[in-house]
Amino acid sequence: MIVxxxxxxxxxSGHLGVARFLIRCGIRKDDGTEQASWMRSSYHLEKRDGQWRIAHEHFSVPFDFDNGEAQFGLEP
Structure with a gap:
């Protein structure tokens, strides 16, 4: 597994927070080849009882607006 x-x-701001980042996810096969791509990710956080908790998380693959196809080969 690649992460x-x-x-x-x-x-x-106060008891709310947002974390945004790129994450590379995929697999590494036994022969050493990889199937992985960069994805966008965000966490929406809320502080309750002194602890930060994930209220919502989102992962998405960038896509081409012209043809709607996912862009798995992009690099940051």
Whole structure:
């Protein structure tokens, strides 16, 4: 399994927060080849009882606006 996360951009205001980052997800096969791509990710956080909790998370693959196709080969 491949999970490689870039440094998140975190913004906090009071008891609410948002974290945005790119994450590379995929698999590494036994022969060493990889099937992986970069995805966008965001977490919407809420502080309850002194603890930050994930209220919502989102992952998406960038796509081409012209043809609607996913762009799995992009690099940051």
């Amino acid at each position: 490689e996360m870039q440094e998140p951009d975190i913004r906090v």
